[in-house]
Amino acid sequence: MKRRDFLENVAVGGLLSLAPPLVAAPQVNKPHLRSAICAYSFRQELEKKTFSYEDLVRLAADLGVDGLDLTVYWFPSTSDDFLLPLRRLAYRSGVDIYSIGIRTSMCRATAELRDAEVARLKPWLDVAQKLGARHLRVFGGAVPKDATEDQGVAWIVETLKLCGDAAGARGMTLGVEDDDPVTVKSERLVEIVKAVNSPWVGINLDVGNFREDAYRQVERCLPYAVHVHLKTEMAEGGKRVPADWDRLVKMFAPVYRGYLALEYEGNGNARTAVPQFIGKLQRMLG
Secondary structure, eight states: OHHHHHHHHTSSGGGSOOOOSOOOOOOOOOOEEEEEEGGGGGGHHHHHHHOOOOHHHHHHHTTTOOEEEEEEOOOOOSSSSHHHHHHHHHHHTEEEEEEEOOOOOOOOSHHHHHHHHHHHHHHHHHHHHHHHHOEEEOOOOOTTTTOOHHHHHHHHHHOOOHHHHHHHTTEEEEEEEETTTTTHHHHHHHHHHHHHHHHTTEEETTTTTTOOOOHHHHHGGGGGGEEEOOOOOOEEEEEEEEHHHHHHHHHHHOOOOEEEEEOOOSSSHHHHHHHHHHHHHHHOOO
């Protein structure tokens, strides 16, 4: 079955019965899913400098991948001398650098700390703009030992509101990942995004991070997703099992438009594994 037939068939069922979110996802009349690679897939190679961000752009172009989500942890620099040639290379290669992933901790107990978190975020908004990215992946952070989870949620909400305002002023979207002890719970993550109530803040939905009942938790988060990390394994039945990408795409198609970024965390060689999994994804999407 071709991509158009497959996606249009799944669009008529599935999650259409979900109630519309407070931060509304765009109306999906026809599914539109695009392939991408998350730079974190090559974390070991990037850290050891045996693989560069330029290499990643070239690989994406060779594989016919639509976009790149650049985890910034191993950037050699944030100067124009690095960023602008990388943007030019991506453009000339037909690859969209649409997202960057940064380290943040939104669980800030005081106004001063919240302001400081916004100040740390702003330079990365500049970096994103210079690369042409429109999305930043961020983290909620851990709750301090002397605080309750409810307090932590309230602090994350307040910090995210400020960061969302800063991002929105640049026309950029923040995606909060389901990763930290609080945000890895889909109920809490949805609660946070709804309380922030910003058109510039949503969920960076990593399907492999949930620790139990992953498909149920993905389903809960999906109406609020602004970006998706696609993993090769998920938590189901109390253990890690191969991810059912057919099932996931059927879930995504009715309510989500955007990139599915492969974030490979397996034990294999990323240079051989990533092309194999990207090939599988592209065959599914047509």
